[in-house]
Amino acid sequence: MADELGWRSSLADPQQGLGPEVLIPETLEVDRWAPSEEGLSRTTLNNRPTRVDGPGAELVVRRNSDRFRFVGAATRRISRGIDLDEIVLGLCRASVPAFSDAVLVYLCDQIPVGNERPAFPLVLRLRRLEQREGLAGEAETIDWPVLEVSEVRPNSALAEVLRGVRPVFGHSAVAQAAFLELIGPDRTEPTGRHTILAPLRGRRRVIGAAVFLRGARRPAFELDDLLAAAQLATQTALGVDKAVLYGREAYFADELQRIMLPDSLPQPTGVRLASRYLPAAQTARVGGDWYDAIPLPGSRVALVVGDVMGHSMTSAAIMGQIRTTAQTLAGLDLPPQEVLHHLDEQAQRLGSDRMATCLYVVYDPVAHRVTIANAGHPPPILLHIDGRAEVLKVPPGAPIGVGGVGFEAVELDAPAGATLLLYTDGLVESRARDVWTGIEMLRERLAAAATQLASPDQPPPLEAICDDVLAVLAPGDRDDDIALLAARFDGIAPSDVAYWLLEPNDQAPRRARKRARRALSRWGLDNIADVVELLVSEVVTNAVRYAERPVTLRLLRTDILRCEVGDDSPHLPQQRRALETDEGGRGLFLVNRLSRRWGATRLSAGKLVWFEMSLTPE
Template sequence: MASGGAAGGAGHRRPAGEPDGPVRPGGPDRPGGSGDPAEGPGERAARTATDPAGSPDPLAAPRDTVLRALSDMSEGFLSVDDTWRISFANREAARILGAEPVRPGTRLWEVAALGVPGLEGQCRRAVAEGRPIGFDLTRPIHGRLYHLRLVPVPDGGLGISFVDVTDRRLREAGHPPGAPAGERAARMSELTLALAEAVTSKDVVRAVAEHVLPPVGADGLVVETLEAGRIRVVDSVGYNQRFLDRVDGLPLSDHTALADVLRDRTPLFVGSAGEFVELYPKLEYLSDNSPSAAWAFLPLIVSGRATGSLVISFAEPRSFSEDDRTLLTALSGLVAQALERARLFDVEHTRAQGLQRGLLPRTLPSLPAVSAAARYLPAGRGDEVGGDWYDVIPLSGDRVAMVIGDVMGHGITEAATMGRLRTAVRTLADLDMDPDELLTHLSEIVGDLGYDYYATCLYAVFDPVTRICSYALAGHLPPVLVHPDGTVRSPDVDIDPPLGAADPPFEVHELRLPDESLLVFCTDGLVESQDRDADQGMALLRQTLAAAVTRTGYFTPYEATDTDTGTGPDTDRPTGTGPRAGRLDELCDIVVSTMLPDHARISDDAALLIAHTRSTPTCDVASCSLPEDPRAAGQAREYVRSQLDVWGLDDLVMSTELLVSELIGNVVRHARGPIRLRLMRSRSLICEVYDGSLTTPRIRRVGQTDEGGRGLHLVAALSRRWGTRFLADGKCIWTEQDLPGKP
């Protein structure tokens, strides 16, 4: 910065903003320079003002003459003593900084307008090195930019002169003084509109990158927030991941530049890497790793609270004009408000999605009769989560329940309702209810929630022995069946009203499935859109499935391996031909990408469940009828010994004989016939005893003197699990035992 020139008389003043005297190296045309050893008139004035009596300069004037000259200078001028207290301030300094703040005795750091980051360090450096230092202030004062000159004096004090260089910096930056306000207004208007449409934090960053960086010639930006005293990078443009990793998680106290900006809540404009290092020597490692050479550090203030910072960077050193500073400062306020709104949305949306993910199954089970894969796609950008769900539930006798549903509406309430319904379905399915009975109970649950609650649901049960899939629909789309030869069809059935609006009973439909076929379930968000209705969407889904199974060769025979889902030694199923495990996921991806090519634009949640069904080989099922008299138990034990010998399960003969003896004995004593025994070899040994009674056996507490009631205790002790399911003409009591060598 140019030093204060030798002042003329009181009647002669230079135009405001122009330095007095000639410009020398280290003057105003070279901001940040360290000054020239030759002493200029302003520097002599500064030294004389702090020590007028001891000056050896032959040009020194008496004290009152010097002070009068300094008072009339066109440059602002302050002098401070060795305790950094102001000893003198001229009229221009009082006008710029305020008369009250610059009263003699005030500490320099207490002058609010000069409370800029790095000032104290520069002052102490000038005194320590004993040479003048000049630099631009990093923030405007009353909308004007000033260049500061620090001149040390022999007694330890400091003379400080500053001059308005706003117009000069504008010319240097290629902007004429008083740049058009219309251009600034247009930029503000465009950004305001873009930020109003931004929903997430990343949307805000994209809006800033598009509407702020090009007009100001910037190359990069980083948006950072404060979390527990640490800096967290929200998003960035123009920075490599290595640099971001060094900043992300850094304690705010270690990043002194941002700490100063957020503490003072004022922007910091740094025109070069050298200037940055001068201001913050400890942060030199950041500038070395940064691709930028100039920065604007802008605080993000919301409701009087510093929430983070917006750092805009430039590839080349530059001077920031008043127009740039004013524009960027104003834009930072808009960005702060938009980012706070987006942050609140992100928090809410993350919670809702976390809730929904927690309520959906983490993984789908791979069962002897069914292998499945699924996809869930939340609605596009800006929408809340919904209530779509799916599940695959193992039942007794290797049967499998498959369910998919959709709670109408979007939001946390709908996601929570979905969770309640899914839990209810699993509970009711564990009771081995038929599809129509289960949907009746589910509809009552939805009805109890209120008149505004509705949900659609498809509940299906697949029996691998009969290869029959029984299902009921409550306002939901029917399943799609893919045959092993690639034929795709969807059953034409009547659909009952949604849960909460339907009156029971629900109609039960049946599909007889070919072995190794696919069942495809989906919600309306997958097939319906603004461009197509449900019928058109279902037609497209069938076409997509037909093309996908051909493209992937899904049903192409191959030699199965241990890693294949549902086949090989892992399931005790004979190896042979079947689908590779990864093909189900591949099918899901093809269907989703074809049906919803632009996921970001979908307006409703979408769920897809594809199940590969397998029938139980006839060699793994054995059954016999038994008489309705005490001889039945003995015949059952003989049949068990014979069949387990065929299956090579001799280790289970004794326990299985005890189980069937107790179960058949209970039928003979407490129920009625006809009696039938069925054995199944799967991942476990399944024993089923059928009778014609609807009485429910249950375990009860037995006293020490009771002669009976211990049979079911024995059944529970010998089996991994057991239970009862009811049929149209009676019931079935079943048990499962682990196979030898299986966990």
């Protein structure tokens, strides 16, 4: 009876007789590995018949046919593997018990890739041991300790066998010494023709070894079994080479995509953020999904989610370029529709087929408003305080890269306590449902999660919402990346905001000091009033020196105090170290020393200089 790989057990039975003479035609000139006592040598068969004489010719033909079917089925099984474990498992399952009672697979501890030089000295590590179980359910072939790691010493017997590349029986002195070096000196099983050692040679070099063993109760290996062992070893080695190369490329692709995503989200005033990113399935793991949160002048924040079409290294690279461009445009404080317009131009410069969808949102915690512009992306979902989830009506727009189209922005309320969810289509679209069905499922899931997770006096935790909405995916139906960005709008109450316009004249610093002190007194922050008054005076003085239009001064009280001074001059201030004889140049030095942090941002119509203070003196 044939086993699952089509190799009858009679192949290993030397007691079978020989039948009448049979003529086996060889119609093609092919390469053949001819067996010798020590290994294999290459010969060529000409276009002439091979004559098999003797009474068992029919059995020989059948056994050769079974051997070819076995090798074909085994190589197909090995080649189906993608990673190292699958390939090695394919070799083991194909070999045991059809070809051997046990197999040990050793691979280099560090498998070289491409033109990399192998590690020295070469170290072989046991990757897998597979053996047939006996009638009592216990392994009956290997019952001695097997070495997990073997070092291939120069000029050793193992090094000589590996250099030879060809499979060898274990009966010669060199082969027996190689076996002892590889699998350990404590073996008690017979060697000889009950053992085959097959080096695993990839495209360029030996990357491991496979040991095939048969127990004493089973017939020994024959010469033709070396041919089968060579085929199995070659297929395995080439598969391992490809798996290592694929793994290296996938690693670089994952690293490329990972470094293009933010390591951590900022903590802007008046909003809390959470994000999730899930790569696509193993067969399409590199994509162009991205998300970002970019602090803007005036305590605002830009929320961005996008998806470059396609799954390749090119998609990831284009994503990185578009994301960088979006960050640059956001720093210019352009309106959302203008940002998408410039992203569209950039995508067209990258190529005629470089398209992406993008959703760009600007949240103002003082005005409690969001401004949204869309470029062919799924609409955001707003979770209200009462637990109602709403798909926002945003003009869809055309994807970035189409060219020749305009983008429209809408401004909507963003009440304190509400949560805005931005996502890519991988979360809502799959082989089992269209995108709009998925959006409706996501909306229902978000509302249900809010009901389950919310407490009487607190909205649902943001991180828990992100984890819960990911469950909208059915197991196994995802074939695209997922980027998810959630924003909880806390806002800044009007009572915590003080705002003034100052004419750019010599009286502006005095008025600024007076109004700042009055606001701090109203907030109960007299303990830091002296320092804030000094810093406000310095920053306003710098502003009115170059401004032509009124200067803005705004104070924001949250868990910190933030002061913002804006003017119409595009020149950013530079901190310098003043000399003892200089009468000025110490303003920014004081700001740097006395504030928690400070900065300056160039706007489309000027600049904004800001600094932050702790509510209690440090």
